[in-house]
Amino acid sequence: MEQTIPQFFYVKANMDFETTNREGVLKNKVHRNDEFKVHYKEQTQEYFTTDGESREVFVGQVNENGVVLIDDAFSLMPISQQRFDYIYKSFAG
Numbered sequence: 001m002e003q004t005i006p007q008f009f010y011v012k013a014n015m016d017f018e019t020t021n022r023e024g025v026l027k028n029k030v031h032r033n034d035e036f037k038v039h040y041k042e043q044t045q046e047y048f049t050t051d052g053e054s055r056e057v058f059v060g061q062v063n064e065n066g067v068v069l070i071d072d073a074f075s076l077m078p079i080s081q082q083r084f085d086y087i088y089k090s091f092a093g
Contacts, residue, residue, distance in 0.1 A: 008037055009038055009077075010038065011059060013031060013034045014075055015073055017029075018030070027055060030051055030057060046058065046060070059071055
């Protein structure tokens, strides 16, 4: 049976953090308990979301065995919460 790689899921930030580039320019900023919808980028086999300023944030990747690895800065939200959010956002427009 072939494993399907999830195209999106929801995570919650476990901590405050920010990422800068080599020149010290802020790339993104995340606050503890922020919730994010995460999208899969097939080209790189990585998962990303965006912060409150629409800056890209790395969340995880798919390893050589097809296992999704999520960065320690995030926790996967329970599937029941994911379903609720999807239904709510669909009706809320």
